[in-house]
Amino acid sequence: MTAALTENLNIVAFDHMPSPDEIKAAVPLTERAADSVVAGRKAVMDILDRKDPRVFVVVGPCSIHDPVAGLDYARRLKQLADEVSDVLLLVMRVYFEKPRTSTGWKGFINDPFMDDSFRIDVGMERARRFLLDVCEIGLPTATEALDPIAPQYYGDLISWTAIGARTSESQTHREMASGLSTPVGFKNATDGDMDVAINAILSAASPHSFLGINSQGQSAITRTRGNRYGHVVLRGGGGRPNYDTVSVSLAEQALAKAKLAQNIVVDCSHANSWKKPQYQPLVMKDVMHQIREGNDSVVGLMIESNIEAGNQSIPADLSQLKYGCSVTDACVGWDTTEEMIRNAATMLREVAGKRESRP
Structure with missing residues (x-):
């Protein structure tokens, strides 16, 4: 009776x-x-360790909601990846969890039927199956780690992980990142603060012990050795972008001051493009110019891309969904994606020899 008065009152x-x-x-x-x-x-780690002169590009839909269209996109991306593999490593963006500012669709795992039935059990299995299919195509995958339990279900199928701007400051996510098997990119805060990401890298590189679950789903004390492949992702914030030469230089100085490797990934979307997909090619072109002029710290980029450009609201009648079009942030379409990637590859080939000889 006593417990009934104090426990799970809102469950x-x-x-x-x-x-x-x-x-x-x-x-x-x-x-x-x-x-x-x-x-x-291994390829991403080699890029971060300067053993591989290529640039990695995390590219794909803002979120996965239709596995059929998602695999269509993956097959297209694999062909493009093979075409530019001499200078670019393409990693497919496969995001299943969507942090919301207030409310909204929380992603494929949380609500796979997009009808507020919240069949997380079904969503998790379908998400894992989708990742498996993409990996069997031969593409490495990237995702955002939002729920600290979810990596136990599909982390063995991920090659690169992002910690978002809203969660880089979270101790829970820093602890989780310390035990992930992938390199982890920490985004600067939504107000543009870089210290949050740098402190997250330092924290995740250290061993941690925290409450989690094991593979049997039992509560467990999780003990980690630390993740030395943390790096910063510049995504803009505070009403301004931070992909420009001055912002990148300031990021380099902040990393050097913290005695961290100068590994920087630039997110072409979010605040760097004011969430307007038509600006993503301009961001990428600017960063490529920086690399061509001798920048050695930018090792990766992120692009929100889908088969069709733009985005759409989720209709009551799901049969009315437009094929291959985002239901979250607006994306560049496939034709623009190909153009962005091919142009970047051309620019990188011009300086390939210099990047191969960098320290």
Whole structure:
């Protein structure tokens, strides 16, 4: 009786959720997919370690809502990735979790049917299956780690992880990042503050112990060794972009002061493009010019891209959804994506020899 007065006062129900082991048994990792994951992680790590002179590009839909269109996009991206593989490493952006400023669709895992049924159990299995399919195509994948439990379900299929602007300051996410098996990009805060990302990199590089779950879904004390592949992602903020030469130089100085490797990823979307997709090519072109003029710190870029340009609201009748068009942030279309990537590859080939000889 006493507990009823003090516990779970705002909880309606606790529904069963399969354990990570159960989801993995339903969608097991294949040898081909594992090879893609390992190769993708190694390539990104080699870029961060300056063993690989290429630039990696995390490119893909703002969020996945239609696995059929998502795989269509992945197959197109794989062809493009092979075409530019001498100077660019393309990593498909596969985001299932969407942080919301207030309310809205929280992503494919949370609500896979897009009808407020919140079948997280179904969403998690379908998300894992989609990642497996992309990896079997031969593409490395990237995602944003939002829920600290979710990586136990599909982290073995991810090659690069982002910690978002809203969560880079969160101790929970810094602890989680310290145990992830991938390189992790920490975004600057939504107000543009760089210190948040730098402190996150330093924190995630250290060992941590925290409450989590194991592969059987049981509560466990998770102990990590620290992740040395943390780096900063410039995404703009505070009403201004931060991809320009001066902003990048200031980021380099801040990293040097913290005795961190000068590894910078530029997000062409979000505040760097005022969330207007037509500006993403301009951001990327500016950054490519910086690299051509001798910048060595920019190792990666991010692009929000889909088959169709723009975005759409989620209709009551889901059959009215436009194929290959974002239901979250507006994206550049496929034709623009190809042009952006090919132009970047051309510019990088002009300085390939210089980047190969960098320290």
